[in-house]
Amino acid sequence: MEARIEKIKQQLQSQGYKLTPQREATVRVLLENEEDHLSAEDVFMLVKDKAPEIGLATVYRTLELLSELHVLEKMNFGDGVARYDLRNDRTRHHHHHLICVQCGSVSEILDDWLGPLEERLEQEYGFKVLDHRLDFQGICKECSAKERAKTPVQINGSTL
């Protein structure tokens, strides 16, 4: 934990930025909630416990800055708010999301299944991949259990 904060501090300083108390509090909240996909508002409310004087604008500015430094990944699940994910060296950009359309839960898979596809992309389309995003929408294990004998989902007139 402290080591990761130290590393982020160095990333900031190497670009001429400071790890202010507000930024540190924000980073700590993100570290403590690494599995979640917090929105700016979520982060704001959690940071307020540590640093009650902080302003929402500062949180936004911090999240923006950390995204630019690729410490965070800013993402969008289509619910109208941006969400933020810490990147660590191991997962880097290689995580995929399972989004349950029933209960709204978002979980992560850490495997990277797309290596061969990225090569094919580069060869067939001349597209150099820097990053990717793979989200699956569907029904999670828990909801599947409750979800016996209901009307099946219809898309374009055919049953899935």
Added chain:
Amino acid sequence: MEARIEKIKQQLQSQGYKLTPQREATVRVLLENEEDHLSAEDVFMLVKDKAPEIGLATVYRTLELLSELHVLEKMNFGDGVARYDLRNDRTRHHHHHLICVQCGSVSEILDDWLGPLEERLEQEYGFKVLDHRLDFQGICKECSAKERAKTPVQINGSTL
């Protein structure tokens, strides 16, 4: 074209909705611009040519309705506006995006490469996949050509 409109009309009517002139104009714009990923504002401006009296709110309401009926897919590339894609039976949910971080262009690949992965997801995670979204960010062929000998992108201190 007319056949597809007819089909959408039936989808609407089967749920008690009408294909009003405004909705039809909106659908036509979407059909005529199927390769693009139009925002609500884009659609609005294009629809105004056909039906100048239409209001932006109606366009939003139509896009929302068609999304619920799975005629459209609503998506978000992180630029702060929702974009809409017509679904047709063939591509259904199986298209992926190549988003160029240099010039912002978005192109589509229609292959579906994820079939085996979806099976694995269901078996290993108990997650029933209804839909997916796969976006690659990177540098497109055109920009690659111009992009010789610049500073490489740095992520987490390592060069990609």
Added chain:
DNA sequence: TTAGGTGCAAATCTTTTGCAGAAAG
């Protein structure tokens, strides 16, 4: 006649920005 639709304007919600003061090198 009655439910669904529409246009307009106002409201809402997320995110960004201007600014004057505070903090840190």
Added chain:
DNA sequence: CTTTCTGCAAAAGATTTGCACCTAA
């Protein structure tokens, strides 16, 4: 001192909603 950073309040931009009127089975 000078640059970076902050909180606040205002602004901006996208989307939604309330409402009175309209329109078609």
